[in-house]
Amino acid sequence: MEDMYEDGYTPPILTVDTVIFQIIDDEFYVLLIKRAADPFKGAYALPGGYNAIGETTREAMERTLLTKTGVNCADLRLVEQLYTFDTVARDPRGHAVSVTYMGLGRDIVPAESDKTQNPGFFNVRELPELAYDHKHIIEYAHDRIKSKITYTNAIFSLLPELFTLTQLQKAYETVFGRELDKRNFRKKFLSLNLIHETSELHRDGAHRPAKLYRFNKQELEALARSFD
Amino acid sequence: MEDMYEDGYTPPILTVDTVIFQIIDDEFYVLLIKRAADPFKGAYALPGGYNAIGETTREAMERTLLTKTGVNCADLRLVEQLYTFDTVARDPRGHAVSVTYMGLGRDIVPAESDKTQNPGFFNVRELPELAYDHKHIIEYAHDRIKSKITYTNAIFSLLPELFTLTQLQKAYETVFGRELDKRNFRKKFLSLNLIHETSELHRDGAHRPAKLYRFNKQELEALARSFD
């Protein structure tokens, strides 16, 4: 039992857990599953699972996300490792180590099927009871993205390719959970030179149409100045 | 071989690696060992090792640090997890996952003995050839602490309990690797209310003695405003 490796080394259990966020109707949502088995059977939890030998934690994350929620990691716009938690006793057999990831995207639709475990997006302001320390992990991820959008262009990952300045501001407000001043926001954000105006307009009802903008890059880049 | 766990799950190899920094003579140093065995026999590397079953990564870090360098984690002033690297092929038997930690302290002395592996502090500006991707991990850790001292009081961990403003400024300059303006530094840092003056003076040669200061807290706290 102990000599799987030649020198008698036995590693602990390794798992991954993933926090997928997206904005829906100007609210911030996180992807959860309902646990089908003990421990915490019937409770909600982050999608995750065991990290098998021979796969990277990133690969294990992509695999478990697809299996448990039907979400393809390639449809996410930004994925990054968050933190590694020792405190998650995922497995009744003993101590487990969980590497966590955060993923951001738009129009992500979990697939309901036999193999999936009732995946769905939940408003982060009204979370159900969560298994393990997953509430803590979600808060950690939320803090990370709040911080990240102040010194990078990470907000692109939550927006469509073409967007109005109002949509951009709303995305910030949704992540921050507070309102921002319209004129100050526009002045500051435009000075960062992360986006450029297009010739297209967004028509959306009985009012003046808004110019549509596009990010210069759809990859993460750090800002010269921080944003807030 | 595959059924150590009842359901056939076999975890990958789990290791920890630790980046210990301290300031010596106004230069920034990192703790390295000389590898006694292949792979990379004879090359320098971060202290680290296998994470056994039943211990947390933090416990594995403390254990391997003590074993390989004689440094007791309790003598460090600040320890935090950095990142988990999949890319460290520590083990020729295959893919390994390495959880890394950063530790900061002062007057840390590695112990030379049979069990230790030639531990010593190396100036981060003149590093020897390093095993694995440990150079990358050290740079990652260095970036982290550079950033951390701009929005927390983390610098306390590199200073003695009583210190002068000049020593404080030198500590920042050492971590940043660049010089700061004396008047602006003092004005800004004192406005953060992290430290208070004591009645003691530091006499150090044929010149005006300097007031000694003390941190209000010897624990990590975030700043209201960022510092730079």
Next chain:
DNA sequence: CCTTATTAGTGTTATGTTGACACTAAGTAT
């Protein structure tokens, strides 16, 4: 076509922060 409703879009001012810059103060050594 005119009115209304609705969101888009814009500038100024006061306050605070940053960054550049040079001299006096207090001690020791000779």
Next chain:
DNA sequence: ATACTTAGTGTCAACATAACACTAATAAGG
């Protein structure tokens, strides 16, 4: 007493932040 060395201090200009209200452009409905 003089020289030397590090400690300690203030101003000003440039820039960033935060508070704040009106006009512009369109669609819908009468």
